[in-house]
Amino acid sequence: xxxxxxxxxxxxRTGDHPFTLTCNKDSLAGAVSQRACVFCGSRxxxxxxxxxxxxxxxxxxxxxxxxxxxxxxxxxxxxxxLSFSTDLxxxxxxxxxxxxxxxxxxxxxxxxxxxxAFVYSTCIVGIIGDDLEAVCRQVEKEVNIPxxxxxxEGFKGNKRAGYTAACTAMARLIGTGDTxxxxxxxLNILGDFNLAxxxxxxxxxxxxxxxxxxxxxxxxxxxADIQRAHGAALNVVQCSGSTMDxxxxxxxxxxxxxMQVSYFGVEDMAQALYDIAEHFGDPDxxxxxxxxVREELEVLLPKxxxxxxxxxxxxxAIYVGGSFKAFSLVKAFRLLGVDVLMVxxxxxxxxxxxxxxxxxxxGTIIVDDTNPLELTSFLEEKPVDIFVGGVKERPIAxxxxxxxxxxxxxxxxxxxxxxxxxxxxxxxxxxVMSPVWRFTCQKQED
Amino acid sequence: MSKKxxxxxxxxxxxxxxxPLGASIAFKGIEGAVPYLHGSQGCATxxxxxxxxxxxxxxxxxxxxxSEKHAVYGGGANLKLGLINVTKKYxxxxxxxxxxxxxxxIGDDVQMFLRQFDxxxxxxxxxMVHVGTPSYSGSHMEGFHDAVTSxxxxxxGVNEDNSKKKKVNILPxxxxxxxxxxxxxxxxxxxxxxxxxxxISDTLDGQAAKxxxxxxxxxxxxxxxxSMGSRLASIEFGHTMGERSGGTILAEKFGVxxxxxxxxxxxxxxxxxxxxxxMVSGQKMPEKHKGERGRLVDSYVDGHKxxxxxxxxxxxxxxxxxxxTGLLAxxxxxxxxxxxxxxxxxxxxxxxxxxxxxxxxxxQIHEGMDFYDISELAEALAPDLLVGHSKGYGLARKLNxxxxxxxxxxxxxxxxxxxxxxxxxxxxxxxxxxxxxxxxEKQGDSPIGxxxx
Numbered sequence: 019x020x021x022x023x024x025x026x027x028x029x030x031r032t033g034d035h036p037f038t039l040t041c042n043k044d045s046l047a048g049a050v051s052q053r054a055c056v057f058c059g060s061r062x063x064x065x066x067x068x069x070x071x072x073x074x075x076x077x078x079x080x081x082x083x084x085x086x087x088x089x090x091x092x093x094x095x096x097x098x099x100l101s102f103s104t105d106l107x108x109x110x111x112x113x114x115x116x117x118x119x120x121x122x123x124x125x126x127x128x129x130x131x132x133x134x135a136f137v138y139s140t141c142i143v144g145i146i147g148d149d150l151e152a153v154c155r156q157v158e159k160e161v162n163i164p165x166x167x168x169x170x171e172g173f174k175g176n177k178r179a180g181y182t183a184a185c186t187a188m189a190r191l192i193g194t195g196d197t198x199x200x201x202x203x204x205l206n207i208l209g210d211f212n213l214a215x216x217x218x219x220x221x222x223x224x225x226x227x228x229x230x231x232x233x234x235x236x237x238x239x240x241x242a243d244i245q246r247a248h249g250a251a252l253n254v255v256q257c258s259g260s261t262m263d264x265x266x267x268x269x270x271x272x273x274x275x276x277m278q279v280s281y282f283g284v285e286d287m288a289q290a291l292y293d294i295a296e297h298f299g300d301p302d303x304x305x306x307x308x309x310x311v312r313e314e315l316e317v318l319l320p321k322x323x324x325x326x327x328x329x330x331x332x333x334x335a336i337y338v339g340g341s342f343k344a345f346s347l348v349k350a351f352r353l354l355g356v357d358v359l360m361v362x363x364x365x366x367x368x369x370x371x372x373x374x375x376x377x378x379x380x381g382t383i384i385v386d387d388t389n390p391l392e393l394t395s396f397l398e399e400k401p402v403d404i405f406v407g408g409v410k411e412r413p414i415a416x417x418x419x420x421x422x423x424x425x426x427x428x429x430x431x432x433x434x435x436x437x438x439x440x441x442x443x444x445x446x447x448x449x450v451m452s453p454v455w456r457f458t459c460q461k462q463e464d
Numbered sequence: 465m466s467k468k469x470x471x472x473x474x475x476x477x478x479x480x481x482x483x484p485l486g487a488s489i490a491f492k493g494i495e496g497a498v499p500y501l502h503g504s505q506g507c508a509t510x511x512x513x514x515x516x517x518x519x520x521x522x523x524x525x526x527x528x529x530x531s532e533k534h535a536v537y538g539g540g541a542n543l544k545l546g547l548i549n550v551t552k553k554y555x556x557x558x559x560x561x562x563x564x565x566x567x568x569x570i571g572d573d574v575q576m577f578l579r580q581f582d583x584x585x586x587x588x589x590x591x592m593v594h595v596g597t598p599s600y601s602g603s604h605m606e607g608f609h610d611a612v613t614s615x616x617x618x619x620x621g622v623n624e625d626n627s628k629k630k631k632v633n634i635l636p637x638x639x640x641x642x643x644x645x646x647x648x649x650x651x652x653x654x655x656x657x658x659x660x661x662x663x664i665s666d667t668l669d670g671q672a673a674k675x676x677x678x679x680x681x682x683x684x685x686x687x688x689x690x691s692m693g694s695r696l697a698s699i700e701f702g703h704t705m706g707e708r709s710g711g712t713i714l715a716e717k718f719g720v721x722x723x724x725x726x727x728x729x730x731x732x733x734x735x736x737x738x739x740x741x742x743m744v745s746g747q748k749m750p751e752k753h754k755g756e757r758g759r760l761v762d763s764y765v766d767g768h769k770x771x772x773x774x775x776x777x778x779x780x781x782x783x784x785x786x787x788x789t790g791l792l793a794x795x796x797x798x799x800x801x802x803x804x805x806x807x808x809x810x811x812x813x814x815x816x817x818x819x820x821x822x823x824x825x826x827x828q829i830h831e832g833m834d835f836y837d838i839s840e841l842a843e844a845l846a847p848d849l850l851v852g853h854s855k856g857y858g859l860a861r862k863l864n865x866x867x868x869x870x871x872x873x874x875x876x877x878x879x880x881x882x883x884x885x886x887x888x889x890x891x892x893x894x895x896x897x898x899x900x901x902x903x904x905e906k907q908g909d910s911p912i913g914x915x916x917x
Contacts, residue, residue: 022549045505045529047542048549055506077565077599078475079482083510085855105475108601111569122474141504141566142600145535173504173535173566390524391553394676409513413522417676458672 019395022049028387030371033380039371041386044176050389052337052410053364055172057140058084059180062427063260064136064168064187066211067239068092071132073102075119075150076140080172081105088427089213092238097132106142116148123157123165133241134164136187144171164241166190177339178259178365185264188235188244192268195242197249203298204230206250206274208265209257210281210434212237213427219435220281223291226310228303235261248272252297254279254290259340259365281434282343282442283350284318314436322353325443330355332450333402337385337393337411338425341366341374347406347425348377354443359400362388390414403450419458421449469830470837477835477855479779480805482599485511486607487562488525489638491593493662494615495683496557498526498550502543502574503564505529518873518880519641519668521680526550526559530566539567540577547581551590554678557686558591560611568598591686593618603806605781608638609705612661615689616710622718623691629657630745631691633698633720635710636660637727637783638872641669642884650738650887653752654745659688659695661710669881693718697744699737700724702783704808726818727787728886729894730794731760733818737887756888763892764795767899770917772796774902775845779838779852780871782806782814782831784885788851788870789827790818791891797898798825800845803833835859849901854880866901868894 021029027040045051057074061084064072074081085101092098104122106115119137127135135157139150150167158165168187170180205224210217217237224231232250233243253265253276265276277297279290288311295307334356336347341363348358361374362385374384383396393411397418405415408426415422423445425433433442484501488511491499501508508527515523526549528534528542543561550559563574574594582589595614597607612635634647644665651658666682692698698720700711711722728737734757738749749757774797778788782804789799802815812829828841839859850860851868854876860867874880884890903917 022552044531045527046545046549047528048500048526048546048553049529050508050524050526050550050553051505051529052509053505054509055504058506058510073474077482078478078480078603079485079507079510079565079599081475082478082481083514085477086858101477103475103478104473105478106565106600108598111565111598111600118473125473126476141535141564142569145566145569172506173530174532176505390522391678394678398676409516410509413516413520414676416520417522417670417673419672 019391021392022046025049025392028385029392030375030384032375032378032382032384037372037375039368039384039386041366041368041371042176042178045387050391051387052389053177053387055177056174056180056183057138057170057172059177059260060138060168060170060184060187061180062088062211063181063184064236065098066090066092066236067241067244068098069095069133069240070097071102071126071130071135072098072138073104073122073126073135074138074140075104075115075143075148076106077142078103078105080138080140088211089430090211090237090427091215092212093218097130102126111142111146114146114148115143116153119148119150119153120157123153124161127161127163132163134166134191136166136168138168138170140170141172144174164191164194176365181260182263185261185267188264189267191241191244193248193272195245197246200232200246200249201230202251203228203300203303204232204250205252205254205294206233206235206247207231207237208235208253208255208261208276210234210237211427214430214432216281216432216434216438219432219437223310223435227291227295227307229294229298235264248274250274252277252294254294256280257340257342259342259367278342280342280346282346282438284315284353284436284439285349286346287434287436287439318436318440321440322443325447326354328447329443329450332356332404333400334358334404334406335360335397335400335402337362337388337405337407339364339408341370343425344374345377348374350439350442354446356404356446358382359402360385360396362386394418404446419455421446421452421455423449467828469833470840472836475834478805479803479834479838479855480603481514482604483597483602483607483610484562484564484599485514486604486609486638487560487595487597487611489515489664489668490608490611490615490662491560491562492523492667493664493683494558494560494689495685496679497560497683498524498554498556498679500526500546500550500559500561501564502528502539502561502572503530503566507564514873517875520881521668521670524554535566535570538570539572540580543572543574543577544581544584547592548585556590556679558593560615561592561594562597562607562611563595564597565599568596591619605638605705605783605806609709612710613708613713615661616692616713619686619689620692620714620718621690622693624694625691627657629655631657631659631695632744633692633695633711633714634658634660635698635700637702637705638781639701639727639885640881640883641665642882643886643890646884646887646889650741650753653750654741654747656741656745659692660684661689661692693720695720698722699740701727703786703814704782704806704810706808726790726814727783729787730791730891731757731888732794732820733787733790734887734891753888756892760888760892760895763895767895768796770899770902773798774848775800776849776851777801777803777838777842777845777847779803779833779850779856782808782811784871785811786814786818787885789815790820791894792851793819793822795895795898798823799827800847801838801841802827802829803838804831805833807831848905849898866905868897868901870894
């Protein structure tokens with residue numbers, strides 16, 4: 019299939035020289051991008067903060083399509099699972115929505131007693147000119163909790179701009195809490211959203227290493243923890259796209275160093291723990307980390323053998339939100355003997371795509387901000403056995419007679435940590451090996 | 465009768481969706497159509513995800529992907545670029561363009577852009593149908609009905625043909641693909657050739673195909689829409705869509721008599737629908753349907769004791785709530801609360817009509833409700849079951865009562881697209897499900913573990 023001219027520069031094939039790939043640009047009109055908007059970027063990052071009120075200021079759609087949308091679990095309050103909206107009506111659009119917003123904030127704060135409130139602006143708020151900053155400041159004075167505007171008007175950039183808006187919003191909280199008693203071996207977890215309870219696995223690893231976790235940002239997140247996050251000695255950042263801005267900001271403001279990690283796949287998981295241990299330089303921590311990795315691998319590797327044997331030689335395609343996760347997936351597939359023929363993301367950076375080109379086999383298709391018809395044509399050109407993506411990619415895979423693994427925010431399976439690698443292998447195996455594919459037309463002889 | 469509804473400023477867990485979503489689904493039911501949202505990128509993507517999770521089908525909705533400069537200077541250029549790109553890639557027969565709150569508020573004149581597009585772009589172009597769907601006005605049902613109205617208004621005409629079969633229009637509203645397949649079967653049984661608009665029976669419940677279809681096959685054929693003005697009659701389901709609708713336009717412009725009826729749910733409402741088909745077709749009820757009706761009555765008798773007096777909360781789109789309440793009333797289940805996020809102002813009146821004196825006590829009936837309101841009222845009402853879409857699951861879980869899943873969306877079960885709601889057959893399925901849910905409750909709560917009921 020021919021690409022639309024404007025899209026040509028967003029597709030690269032590993033091995034082609036020089037490396038050229040354009041990214042981080044606005045989605046092309048009419049291309050049916052798989053991306054959402056600025057609001058989506060902010061909403062997914064802040065969503066898991068479980069004791070905050072998340073009020074969407076706008077017409078009903080933006081709130082209702084993000085109601086209980088993520089598998090982000092909480093060990094305590096579950097305020098984040100409710101969908102709050104000012105549900106703007108025509109009259110509010112004409113006369114302004116500030117009064118309704120003020121009243122809605124008071125009503126909801128009184129009802130739910132949250133530790134803070136985030137107020138998301140949507141497209142229309144940017145147009146009618148409601149002064150969110152002023153409303154939030156005023157309400158904050160009256161209710162004595164932080165009331166924070168999130169500047170997430172949908173049209174003001176792409177999803178990445180939403181990540182930045184979320185980080186800016188969280189930055190207002192950081193530095194306002196008491197940091198006494200925090201260990202010198204301490205860190206914040208950035209960019210894990212506790213899907214299916216993943217952050218609990220990661221926290222347990224850190225506990226076994228003897229490293230204190232100050233704040234989860236944002237999986238199973240709490241306002242008070244974020245407020246004292248500046249007391250941590252290190253920021254470990256996963257999902258680099260969404261929270262790297264916050265890490266940078268904390269480095270500038272509080273001198274907290276950061277490192278990029280990934281908890282997906284055996285190699286990257288172990289590497290993350292070793293990097294952290296080495297950062298602290300404490301021999302006991304390092305020893306405990308070695309012990310931890312050894313123990314985990316002793317259990318995991320023999321179990322993985324079965325899947326490796328079954329899956330070796332199978333082929334995979336990957337399309338995810340951020341391309342940092344894609345590295346780990348490429349490596350995880352390699353461990354299972356699966357070849358990756360296509361890999362792409364909604365919001366990757368040029369550097370990330372370059373690295374993807376470096377670690378993938380020649381001929382691999384690398385794509386930024388793609389769409390259903392492109393995905394279809396790539397998969398027709400390079401047939402695969404398994405597609406890793408999110409809900410919007412699932413029907414594409416299924417209609418092509420290809421297995422599917424959900425690696426997006428709605429999933430209910432733990433895919434992070436050492437146990438996550440096993441679950442990943444199991445999930446890939448159970449889709450690829452299902453007997454149903456023999457009935458799909460693509461697999462039938464004429 | 466109706467007590468006072470809760471009256472909060474904020475909305476929590478809405479019981480409605482936004483207007484462009486309804487328009488997108490309606491457009492998906494037209495042959496060769498691509499829905500297109502004139503707005504920022506997120507709207508299309510969020511709605512695609514929401515709709516996919518129900519139908520498990522590819523749902524490609526294009527967007528003009530407006531950015532900040534377009535919001536300031538107008539979205540015309542991006543709209544046209546988007547239409548060109550969609551045409552190039554999808555080769556659609558028709559593009560259904562719905563606006564969003566962004567483009568409605570910045571005042572984009574889509575009709576003017578489309579006229580310009582027609583002049584500026586050479587070659588064969590798809591048909592463009594435009595519907596204004598500001599999401600601050602109405603719910604997804606207004607979007608759905610307005611899209612259907614626009615399609616009829618733009619395309620319908622008079623086109624004589626020589627076929628001997630009697631032809632009718634059926635405008636079923638927002639029902640399931642399974643419902644539409646069944647409606648077609650019923651019409652055929654009455655020897656009627658029905659143009660069903662929209663027809664999502666194949667487009668949103670497709671087959672495993674040999675090759676990937678850019679636009680899923682099926683949908684109401686455009687040639688048929690163009691002939692809707694020549695039909696013998698139109699039948700329109702539902703009463704809450706306002707005066708101007710596909711059916712009323714066909715009546716005004718072409719003199720096609722329009723009959724608005726309640727959704728045929730339950731025996732009484734289905735009887736009325738089939739009586740009307742008899743009248744239009746000049747045929748008596750076919751034996752097959754007499755059989756379905758007879759078996760349904762028989763099962764009502766067999767099952768009545770398990771459900772009599774059970775209290776139900778019904779929620780969702782207004783017309784669906786009306787239909788379901790009518791069904792529940794005729795089987796002895798007591799609706800205690802009928803709630804909708806919609807605000808037609810007609811819900812109570814139509815429920816009274818649908819229940820037709822079958823209820824010893826009137827339920828509370830409230831429009832403009834969200835799930836916080838419903839949940840608050842539910843505490844005092846102590847219902848035995850919920851009837852509605854899957855977003856009521858949280859409430860059902862809290863109250864520890866069964867949820868009978870109907871309508872849209874069904875995000876937590878397989879097969880939402882195959883739920884049959886209409887006619888004797890749909891009623892049969894819902895009835896069995898309701899009775900069995902009540903039996904299962906009793907069985908589960910019993911310390912004995914009855915194996916006969």
